[in-house]
Structures are given as C-alpha cells and as structure tokens.
Amino acid sequence: MTQVPENTQVMKGTQPLKVTQPLRVTVVGTGYVGLGTAIMLAYLGHSVVGLDVDQAKVEMLRSGELPIYEPGLDQLLLDSRERIEWTTEYEAAIPDADVIFICVGTPPNPDGSPNLKYVAQAAQSVARNLNGKTQVIVNKSTVPVGTGDWVARILEEHARDYHANRYLVVSNPEFLREGTALYDSLYPDRIVLGSDRQEGIERMKALYAPLIDQSFTPPSYVPRPDGYTRPELVVTALSSAEMIKYAANAFLALKISFANEIAGLCERVGADIGEVARGIGSDQRIGPRFLSAGAGWGGSCFGKDTSALISTGLEYGYSMPILQAAIEVNTRQRSLIISKLQTHLHRLKGKRVAVLGMAFKPNTDDLRDAPAHDTIARLNELGATVVAHDPVAMPRARREWQHLQYQEASSVQEAVRGADAVIIATEWDEYRALDWNAALGGMRQRLVIDTRNILTVRPDGAVLEQIGKRQLVQAEAQVPEVRFSDGVLVAPASGADPLLSSAGTTL
Numbered sequence: 478m479t480q481v482p483e484n485t486q487v488m489k490g491t492q493p494l495k496v497t498q499p500l501r502v503t504v505v506g507t508g509y510v511g512l513g514t515a516i517m518l519a520y521l522g523h524s525v526v527g528l529d530v531d532q533a534k535v536e537m538l539r540s541g542e543l544p545i546y547e548p549g550l551d552q553l554l555l556d557s558r559e560r561i562e563w564t565t566e567y568e569a570a571i572p573d574a575d576v577i578f579i580c581v582g583t584p585p586n587p588d589g590s591p592n593l594k595y596v597a598q599a600a601q602s603v604a605r606n607l608n609g610k611t612q613v614i615v616n617k618s619t620v621p622v623g624t625g626d627w628v629a630r631i632l633e634e635h636a637r638d639y640h641a642n643r644y645l646v647v648s649n650p651e652f653l654r655e656g657t658a659l660y661d662s663l664y665p666d667r668i669v670l671g672s673d674r675q676e677g678i679e680r681m682k683a684l685y686a687p688l689i690d691q692s693f694t695p696p697s698y699v700p701r702p703d704g705y706t707r708p709e710l711v712v713t714a715l716s717s718a719e720m721i722k723y724a725a726n727a728f729l730a731l732k733i734s735f736a737n738e739i740a741g742l743c744e745r746v747g748a749d750i751g752e753v754a755r756g757i758g759s760d761q762r763i764g765p766r767f768l769s770a771g772a773g774w775g776g777s778c779f780g781k782d783t784s785a786l787i788s789t790g791l792e793y794g795y796s797m798p799i800l801q802a803a804i805e806v807n808t809r810q811r812s813l814i815i816s817k818l819q820t821h822l823h824r825l826k827g828k829r830v831a832v833l834g835m836a837f838k839p840n841t842d843d844l845r846d847a848p849a850h851d852t853i854a855r856l857n858e859l860g861a862t863v864v865a866h867d868p869v870a871m872p873r874a875r876r877e878w879q880h881l882q883y884q885e886a887s888s889v890q891e892a893v894r895g896a897d898a899v900i901i902a903t904e905w906d907e908y909r910a911l912d913w914n915a916a917l918g919g920m921r922q923r924l925v926i927d928t929r930n931i932l933t934v935r936p937d938g939a940v941l942e943q944i945g946k947r948q949l950v951q952a953e954a955q956v957p958e959v960r961f962s963d964g965v966l967v968a969p970a971s972g973a974d975p976l977l978s979s980a981g982t983t984l
C-alpha cells in the first residue's frame with residue numbers, strides 16, 4: 478500500500494498536489510547542489526536544516542553569508558531564513574527529518590571513477606541517527622548506478638535500531654547549471670524520482686508538490702518564464718534514475734564536442750559554426766542548445782561524469798567509444814587556444830598574455846576544470862608572462878590556483894596593458910559589453926583570441942581569432958552576428974547577411 482507522509486495531503490489526478498503542512502528536510506552537504514536544494518526547499522515552505530561537517534562554512538551560513546557565488550541565491554536565502562537553519566550535528570539534524578538529502582561531493586579518483594568516501598561517511602552518520610520511523614533518504618550526489626542499493630545497505634548496517642522497509646532510498650538527480658541554479662531549480666524541465674519503493678516516491682511528490690504544480694509565488698528576481706507551466710515528472714526504477722543523471726550530462730558534453738569538431742572543419746573549409754549550428758539546431762530533433770563552439774566544456778560535471786561512465790563500462794568489459802571521442806575532442810579544443818597564439822606570436826617565451834575570465838563559465842566563481850586553468854598552466858610552461866582578470870573568481874583563484882604563475886589585474890584595461898595577446902576564456906557579460914576598440918588601446922600587439930566567440934565586430938587594427946568562425950571584417954560593425962546566450966541560440970535580426978571574409982585572415 479502506498480504510504481503518504483502523515484503530515485501531508487496529496488491530491489491526485491487533475492487536482493493540484495497540496496502540501497498542507499511543510500515537511501522537515503535535512504540536506505547533508507552545502508556545496509552548489511546542497512545549498513541550492515536546501516534554500517529552494519525552504520523557499521517553497523518546508524522546514525530545512527542544512528548540515529555540513531565544515532564548521533567554518535556553517536558559521537558563515539549562520540551569519541547569512543554564502544560560501545559560493547550564485548546569482549540570486551543570497552536573496553533567496555534572505556527570503557527563506559525563517560525556515561532554514563545550519564548545523565554540523567547529525568544528532569540534531571537527522572532524527573526529526575521526513576526527508577534527508579545526501580548532497581556531498583564525489584570527486585574523481587585518478588582512474589576516473591568517482592570517489593564515494595564522502596557518500597559513505599554521510600550515509601553512516603545518517604544511519605546512526607535515524608529515528609526508527611519511516612524516513613526517506615535521497616541521493617542527490619552524482620553517484621554510479623548501484624549506489625542507491627549500496628547506501629541502503631549502509632543504512633541497514635549502521636542504523637542503531639534497524640527496521641526493514643522503514644528507510645526508503647530515492648535517487649533524485651540534480652540538473653541545475655551553475656550560474657542559473659535558481660532558475661533551473663524553480664522551473665525545471667523535469668523532476669526525476671527513482672526508487673524501488675513507491676512510498677518513497679509518494680513522499681517526494683509531496684515534497685515537490687509546489688514545484689510540480691508551480692503553486693509557489695515566484696521570487697521577483699527569478700520570474701517564472703512565459704509559457705512555462707510545470708515540469709515533467711519522470712518516475713523510474715532506482716538504477717534508471719542514477720543512469721539518467723550520467724547519460725544527460727554525457728549527452729550534453731558530446732553535443733558540445735560535436736559542435737567543436739564541426740567548428741574545426743568549418744575553419745578549414747571557410748564555413749561558420751554559428752551559422753551551421755543555427756542551421757542544424759533549428760531541426761527539432763537536434764535542438765539549438767549546447768551547440769556553442771569554444772574552448773570546450775569544463776566545470777565539475779561533464780569531465781567527471783563522462784569519465785565515470787567509461788569507468789563503469791570498463792567494470793563490465795564494455796567500451797564507450799563515443800564518450801572517449803567526446804573527451805578527446807574536448808582536450809584538443811583546449812590546446813587549440815595555444816596553437817592559435819603560436820600561429821601569430823610564434824615563440825611565446827617573453828610574451829605578455831592577458832587571460833580574461835578564469836571561472837569555467839560566466840556567473841559563477843567555480844574554477845573546477847576551467848579552460849583558463851590549462852591555458853595559464855601551458856603559458857607558464859612556455860615562458861609567457863600571464864596577467865589574468867575575472868569579474869568574480871579572482872579571490873577564489875588566489876586560494877585555489879597558487880600553483881600557477883600569473884599577475885592579477887583589477888580591470889580588463891589593466892590586464893591588456895602592454896600585452897602581446899589577449900585571450901577571452903569566459904564569456905562574461907562584462908566582456909561582451911566592453912568597448913573593445915578603447916580597451917585594446919594599451920596593447921603592444923592587438924591579437925585577440927576569442928575562445929567563446931563573443932565578439933561580433935573585429936576591433937580596429939586587431940587580429941581576431943575565434944573558434945570555427947569566418948573572420949569578421951571591420952566594416953560589418955552594425956551587422957548582428959549569429960550567437961548563443963547561455964547555450965541558447967539568439968537569432969540575428971531577419972535579413973541580416975553578414976559580410977564575411979575567409980577564416981584566420983589577418984586584416
């Protein structure tokens with residue numbers, strides 16, 4: 478029989494699902510996923526405890542500060558502060574919880590498989606504090622297929638007072654993107670719930686009822702998009718939900734690698750990847766998103782998840798050549814930046830290179846697997862002097878990139894002063910909006926390597942290298958360029974017919 482949590486009422490069919498009383502939720506781990514989940518659930522009306530073993534982080538959160546940069550999250554925390562508290566104590570956070578999320582990190586092992594030691598530690602600590610009544614334990618960390626069953630076993634082994642069938646393990650993968658986490662959490666395309674226990678699914682439906690029905694009042698700073706009605710609810714077996722997370726990220730990663738591979742050929746045959754992506758992306762079977770060619774994908778998920786899938790395959794003697802190729806293309810894409818520099822500057826020793834953008838993508842201070850990291854490291858090896866700028870991530874880089882040699886610049890102008898080349902590594906709006914003619918004034922040589930294809934006009938007297946683009950001529954200053962915003966195609970004004978010359982031309 479389906480069990481509905483005592484304190485909730487779920488209405489089925491066309492009736493809206495209603496939470497008549499909030500659930501008590503504990504979120505273990507306050508990284509990007511844990512924080513986003515905890516604060517969003519508090520905003521939706523639930524009573525939330527955020528738990529982290531890092532005392533300093535917890536102190537910070539108690540004082541209303543966030544340990545990460547995510548647009549709007551500080552405001553959402555402020556708006557939800559009455560329903561959220563922070564602790565380091567499992568004994569305080571677990572016994573009363575109706576739903577317990579495990580959102581701890583799963584960093585990659587050297588062989589590409591995810592390191593599950595934090596998941597194991599969290600599951601053991603949760604187990605020791607379970608209350609003997611029905612509780613739902615949700616895996617939101619990205620974990621390999623089979624981990625849900627493994628967590629269930631840890632709960633059985635470590636729960637003080639184990640009762641069969643009381644601990645319901647659910648996989649609820651997270652699809653939010655850093656930088657747009659609030660938008661992705663409040664207006665998701667889908668919610669995936671995987672469990673082999675229907676009671677677990679029902680409680681999760683009750684938890685997410687305000688999202689499923691979109692019955693919450695949208696925050697003014699993250700309005701509900703026009704035309705959005707509700708997310709699709711995808712209910713699956715536990716193992717399928719675990720696979721969905723990996724397969725989704727792997728598919729997005731290979732879509733980007735495909736665009737990058739085609740971009741390389743575009744450069745050679747004189748075609749333009751922006752136009753090609755628009756032409757293929759408007760086929761609904763393909764779709765326009767995640768076809769932006771550039772420096773390749775970075776961040777905490779795509780590299781880790783593609784490697785993890787390959788490593789799972791290996792355990793079964795099953796090769797995954799498509800994913801291998803996607804990784805190879807991504808690695809090649811990063812080295813392309815240095816090749817383009819070398820094409821124009823030849824020897825990089827003694828040259829001064831400005832790197833604009835350190836975060837792996839805009840609107841985040843996350844530096845994990847950022848293309849800028851590998852670029853700076855290679856420039857260091859080749860003897861170039863590096864000056865770097867990022868609107869948000871510089872303080873974090875100061876802590877996390879101590880092994881790299883670079884000078885910090887407080888503005889783009891300062892970064893490019895006396896430089897022989899400038900590399901645009903991250904497509905921050907601040908860089909898009911820059912008056913590039915003025916900004917490049919202080920350069921020794923005006924060489925611009927735009928690895929994110931954000932420039933729509935070639936700056937005066939500059940040599941401009943982009944990825945998979947035909948070289949922009951100066952005269953076309955007013956012609957709108959085919960470009961992407963956040964992986965979504967922004968169509969040019971109709972009738973636009975950009976005047977383009979051949980790729981890589983020094984004008």
Ligand code: UDX
Pocket residue numbers: 651652653654655656726729733766767768769770771772773774775776777778779837838963964
């Ligand atoms: C990703 C997934 O999108 C998200 O669903 C999952 O939960 C976590 O991993 P995230 O890593 O935050 O999210 O960023 P995303 O916007 O997906 O971008 C990943 C990388 O791909 C970035 O380096 C970005 O610059 C790059 N990218 C993205 C491209 O190079 N081209 C594109 O068209 C889109």
